[in-house]
Amino acid sequence: MKKTASLMLMLVLSISLVLSACGVDKKNNNGGSQGGSEPEVVSDESGKDFKIGMVTDVGGVNDRSFNQSAWEALQRLSKETSAETKFLESKGEADMEPNLNNFVREGYSLTWGIGFLFTDAILKVANENPDAKLAVIDAVVDAPNVASVTFAEHEGSFLVGVVAGLMSESKKIGFVGGMEIPVIKRFEAGFVAGVKAANPDANVKVVYTGTFDKPDQGKSAAATLYNDGYDIVFHAAGGTGNGVFNEAIERKKNGEKVWVIGVDKDQSLEFGDEVTLTSMMKGVDAAVHKISKDLIDGNWTSGTQELGLKDDAVGLPETSKKNVPEDVLKKVDEFKAKIISGEIVVPGE
Amino acid sequence: MNQNETVVQLKGITKRFPGLVANDSIDFELKKGQIHALLGENGAGKSTLMNILFGLYQPDEGEIWINGKQTVISGASKAIELGIGMVHQHFKLVQPFTVAENIVLGEEPQKGLTIDYKLANRKVKEISEQYGLKVDPQVRIQDITVGMQQRVEILKTLYRGADIVIFDEPTAVLTVQEIEELLEIIRGLAAEGKSIIIITHKLKEVMALADAVTVIRRGKVVATVDDMADATEEKLAGLMVGRDVSFKVEKQQSNPGDVVLDVRDLTMNGDQGKKVLNGMTFQIRAGEILGIAGVDGNGQSELIYGITGMRKTHGGTVTLNGNDITHLTPREISKSGVGHIPEDRHKHGLVLDFSLSENMILGTYFDERYGRHGFLDFKMMDKTAQELVTEFDVRSSGISTHARALSGGNQQKAIIARELHKNPDLLIAVQPTRGLDIGAIEFVHKRLVEARNQGKAILLISFELDELYALSDRIAVMFEGRLTGEVDAHERDDAKLGLLMTGSGKREG
Amino acid sequence: MEMIKKIFNKSSLLVPLVSILLGLLVGALAMLAGGYDPLLAYGSLFKRVFGSSYHMGETIRAITPLIFTGLAVAFAFRTGLFNIGVEGQFIMGMTGATLIGVLLDLPWYLHGPLAILTGALFGGLWAGLVGYLKAKRGVNEVISSIMLNWTALYLANYIVTKFLLEPGQQKSRNVHESALMSIDWLVQLMDKARMHWGTFVALACVLVFYILLWRTKQGYELRAVGHNPDAALYAGMNVNRTIVKSMFISGVFAGLGGVFEILGVFGNQTVLAASVGYGFDGIAVALLGGNTPIGVLLGAVLFGGLSYGSNGMSFGAGVPSEIVRIVIGSVIFFVAAHGIVKFILKPLKLKRSDKSKEAA
Incomplete structure (x- = not known):
């Protein structure tokens, strides 16, 4: 009996290993440019x-x-x-x-x-x-x-905070963080400051799920926020954030008016314009590309660089135009100018 | 219906296993409507022969003729096709399924894509009425008694159209009443024209039931008896064992000494709040055997658990040699001089995956003899085991054999050896010969009487009245958790015993 | 030593070897189907594992925790318990070692041993709790230990962030040098691979596992309870206490695994985003090893070697990690389902025995 049980268990284990392998989707070595729309690059x-x-x-x-x-x-x-x-x-x-x-x-x-x-x-x-x-x-x-x-995640987060502050109808805005670590705290601080700067009456609720790889927890955190009337949720939670999107997509289908603000990349490309209000883009690709290219070009420098608004390493994607009205974007640009000029100093924690 | 029509004929069947000839050119013949007993000790080759007939094994040599045609029975499904059914010793039923579901399993009446349960229930009812096998088709297997489960097994074979039914040790698991009912059922089947083979080593049943007997010893047919008038129990036993067997246990008048076990008002609450022991009071003296009779399930097991400390009691006292042992742990009780041959040797008596040598110290491993400082002394263990195995004639391929590999009789011998080796003042023996063949029974009985003669107090619980009368010096009857009376062990009176066992004779004795 | 003989008799060595080969074969088919070169991939795997002293050392480092967790699962299994909570006990072992390593400052001959003992005790008690709940309250050990896995994860994170945090970081302060368990000369020898005493302790635990279960009275009790608790009760053993003991010992093995990850490998404890996974891999290792100590050792070598080497397949042959997992999965499948392999080997064996019969 015990032998059969352990054999069964083993089977399940190995099958799940294989299945989990199948579950993750392809595109390893062909990631690169989205689709074939880009012009062919000629190597130098x-x-x-x-x-x-x-x-x-x-x-x-x-x-x-x-x-x-x-x-x-x-x-x-x-x-x-x-x-x-x-x-x-x-x-x-x-x-x-x-x-x-x-x-x-x-x-x-x-x-x-x-x-x-x-x-x-x-x-x-x-x-x-x-x-x-x-x-x-x-x-x-x-x-x-x-x-x-x-x-300078706080700078970019400030700008999406402005968007949220101006566009929330319920004046209740949610933030879902992954783990409570300094980087994510910067997102939070900048975001809250941005919301308050645009709309002092708005209320921001901050939730940490404690994980970056648990979409189910992101989903339940989002569900709680939406149920309580928070209509815009900004997530800085990696894979956990996918759950926030999934919850929003379901609610959108049922006719609720909810929004998600994506993180790191332009997430509207992945989850669609229907729920993605905008994203706080982090120029990881730009940074990796720049430093690697510098090496090839003979300009390698070690040391620390903080890339922010002035470097265009953080900010909103072009696609934001679809859902964010012109006047709001104008406001965003005003704040951006003020931050770059140093007129506004965004808190980092 | 021609009574002399031969339905099964086996000619020169030989089956070899590595190192063993299980069947050695066996001839066997079954006539229509006959009840034919296949008699032999455990391991004689009866089951092998029947597994060949049922298609589970292929013979190495020999021919099988069914209804006058030579056939190869390639598998159980082929056997069923030929009208052969087998009621196994260990039932093959699905516990959470209903009776009807079990019976139709594999041949369910279909209605479209689903099973037609109404039709299934009706069919089952029809068959059960036709053969007088009363069952409720809609109860679950897990909720019915062993006897009922066996009826379901029989119905399964009938449902599949069996004309030849093989019973493998059908009475081994049944109570006295259930055995009676089963014998009636088998007679009924034969009267309906079914041909029956019954594998057994119980002579009483053979005498009561069979029209013919084939006796097998060590893979060979030693005798075939076609006229039961020629047969006696003694004669069959002699053929089976290969020497003369005495049924009478030699024993002198008992000579009781001091009180060894004194049980007073022992009570135990069951799971449902009912008292499973309800004021048991009795004594056993040194040098006497107290037999306890009763229908299974009247608190016998609980009494033993209570005395040995395996389960908590809720009132009363147990005194051993004047010392109160009521609330001691099983180990303390064992150490104070109690040996215990348990009712279920697989559940309690042995760790089947331990070697013989490990099993021989099961209740005494903590003793300094078997190693100091927490380590086991394998030399000492093996020495003890070897001595006991030799003394009690436990047959195995060695003391490092797993207990699982031993036959039932040898397992029981090992347990008895171990318990007597503890040299206890009180020996508890619960159904000590259950499932054993004649040779082994004789051995166990002799050992128990010897122990009594050496001055041990013995508490014997058995459902076999023959055994109780053969061994006991006194017989007490247990009903619903208490003793309802005592009968004379020297003058057998089944009627009186029966009354006490059903609680009707409460006031007597 | 009967055990060892049993493991190394011919057929039992043949079956696992054939199993591994079959698994690699199926993996090769998967790679071919995906358009990758299996020979290059397997070559890269072996290169990653055996190619340099650094990688060999790191492979051993990767195998070590699996020995501990494999032993932990196998030990409980021997007593009839399914300890699925090794993961949590591992984390508790890490936390215990970190607490002592960071907060105390003692001479090395006290500090290291104390940190090890504390971690082992943390793991043992965490598992003992599961045993206690089963023995006294009849709580199924699978359920309680799964729940305690989560509790351990969050408790460990809480302890690290509350008492041990390195300012501005998501990890504890570093363990004091005096408690570290690296073996410097071996680190140098293995070209800076993270070698530590844990490997030797793990090997010692393999021996302890064997002696404890098969040479002592305590082990006799544990095995009796595992095989047949009713008979154990009949034999006068305290079944409940044995269950708690077994879980405790199992947890000590798991805890030791965690201890050496901290003291030997990392030197500090990060706030864990998810479980470390060694506990669950330990289940696979124990089953691969048939719950015998030597088997667990070999299972850990196989499992650890494959998973460490698998990155070599990505590096050398560009095989994506998904296909690598199929390869590992199929090897484990065939080793675990060795019944299938025996079935395949059967006709070969029969032929051989026929021949020997003819000869005789």
Whole structure:
């Protein structure tokens, strides 16, 4: 009896392994440009002696978020310059260090670690391999051979906060965060400041799900907010945020007027204009592309760069026009100018 | 209907297993409407032969003729097609399904894509009335008694149109009353023209039921008796075992000593708040066997659990050699001098996946003899096991054999060896010969009487009246959690016993 | 040593080997179907595992926690319990070690051992709670241990953020050097791979597992309860206490696994976004190993080696991780369902025995 039971269990385990593999969708090596609408890029061959690697965090390369953006940037670079690019996925935190080392020891010109979880691993690998070049997104690593990129998420979040403040009919606006970590706190602080700046009467409710990879929790958090009359929800929760979208899509079908503000990428491309009011774009792809390209062009610099509104590394996508009225966008541009000029200083925590 | 028409004929059937010839050119003949007993000890090859007839094994040599035609029975479905049905010893029923669902399972009447339950229920009712097998088609298997479940098994074969029904040890799991009813049913089937083969080692049933007997010993037919007038129990037993067997247990008048076990007003509450033990009071002295008679389910198991500490009691006292052991743990009670041959040797008596040698220390492993500082002394364990195995003639391929691999009789011998080795003052034996064959029964009985002669107090619980009368010095009758009286163990009076067992004779004795 | 003999007799070695080969074969078909080169992929897998001392070291590092969690699951299984809560006990072990490692500052000969013991105890008590609930309240251990997995995750995060947080970071402060369990000379030897004492402790635990279960009276009780609790009761064993003990010991194994991830690998504890997964992999490892200690060791080597090496397949042959998972899944499937393999091998064996019969 027990033997059969354990055999059954084993079967289920192995089948689920296989199925979970099938469940995740394709487009690994062809991510890159969306569809074939872009003109064919002709490589200038400048990067053919360069090999650039990138290690994802546990989200994997198809996370529809910054891992994917980063990989798309590298693929674009590869087309433009013929540089060789590769990625490795980390199944757990313990994988990050050997994955970085894998690239470094294979003599890669540059190795990216995508996400703040790489802080320790990048530092250790950088110190152990002073000749290697590494770069990291969303974290600050203090080593002479590391380029660190962070974003002024609070500035971009301020602008989508303005949109939400001006467009909410119930004057009740929700924020769904992933884990309560400094990066996400920046989103929250900027967003709340933006809402208040545009509409002092509006009310912002902040919810943290504690995870970046649990759409079901995002869905239930969104459901609670919408039920309580919050009509716009801004999520900064990675994969968990997909659940926020799904909830909104269902409600939209039933005729409710609800909106989601996406994060990191232009999420209207993925979840549709019907529910995506706008997105707080984070220029991960631009940053990865720029720093990698600098290396190829001989302009490599290590150290930390914070990219913000002035660099166009954060902000709203073009597609916002569809749902956000002209006058609101005008207001947004006014605030943007004020932030760049320093007239408004957006709080970062 | 020609009574002399041969329906099954087996000629020279031989079946070999690695290291063993299970059937050695066996000839067997079954006539229409006949009840033919296949008699033999455990492991004699009866079941192998019937599994061949039912298509579960293929013979290495020999021919099978069914209704005058030579056939190859390639599988159970082929056997069913030929009108052969088998009622297995271990029922093959789906517990949460209803009686009717079980009976039609595999051949459900269809109505479109769904099962026509109405038709199924009606068909089942028809068959059960035709053969006098009363069952309610709509109750679930898990809610009916073992005897009822067996009827369902019989109905299953009839539903599939069996004319030849094989019963494999059908009475092993039944109570006294259920056995009587079953024998009636089998007679009824034969009268309806069905041909019956009954595999058994119980002589009483053979004598009561069979028209013919084939006796098998070690894979060979040793005798075929066509006229039951020629047969006696002793003669059949002798053929079966291969030597003369005495049914009478040799024992002298008992010579009781001091009181060893003193049970007073013992009560135990059941799960539904009902008292399963309701003021049991009795004593057993050194050197005597107290038999407890009663219909199964009247608190016998609970009495034993209560005395041995395996279940909590809720009133009364148990005293052993003057010491109160009522609320001690099972280990403390065992250590104070109680041996226990449990009712269910698979559930309680043995860890089937342990070796023989590990099983031999089941209740004494904590003893310093078997290792100090928390470690086991395998040498000592093996030595003890080897001694006991030799002394009690436990047959196995060695003491490192798993208990599972032993025959029922040898398992029981191992348990008895272990419990007697503890040299207890009180030995509790619950149905000590259940499912054993004659040779083993003789052995167990002899050992129990020996223990009594050595001055041990023995509490015997059995549902076999023969056994109770053969062994006991005194017989008490249990009904609904209390003793309803005592009968003389030397003068058998089944009628009086029957009354006490159903609670009618409460005031007597 | 009977055990070892049993494991290494010919047929039992043949079956797993054929199973692995069959699994690789099916994986190769999947890769061919996806348009990838299976030979290159398997070559890359072996290169990643055996190609350099660094990767060999890291493979061992990846195998180590699986030995612990595999043993934990197998031990409980031997006592008839399904400890699906190894995940939570692992996390509690991490947390216990981090607490001691970060908050206390002791000489190394006290600090390390104390951190290890505390983590082991955290894991043991966490599992013991499950055993207690089962023994005293009849709560099914599967349900309670799954719930305690979540509790452990959030409790660990709470402890880290509340008491141990490195300012501005999502992780604890670093464990003091005195509590770390890395083996510096071995780290150097294995080209900076993260080698630590946990590997040796894991191997010792394999031995402890065997001795405890098959050589001691305690183990006799545990096995008796596992095989047949009714007979154990009859034999005068305290079945409930044995259940609690078994869960405790199982949890100690799990906790030790967590301890060495902290003290040996990371040196600090991050706020976990999701469970670490070693506990669930441990179930697979235990089943692969047939719940025997040597089997668990081999199962962990297989499972850990495959999953560490799988990134090599992505790196060397561009095989996407989804197909890599199909490969791993099919290897595990065939090893677990070795009945199928035996079935396939049967005609071969029969032929052989026929021949020997003819010869005789």
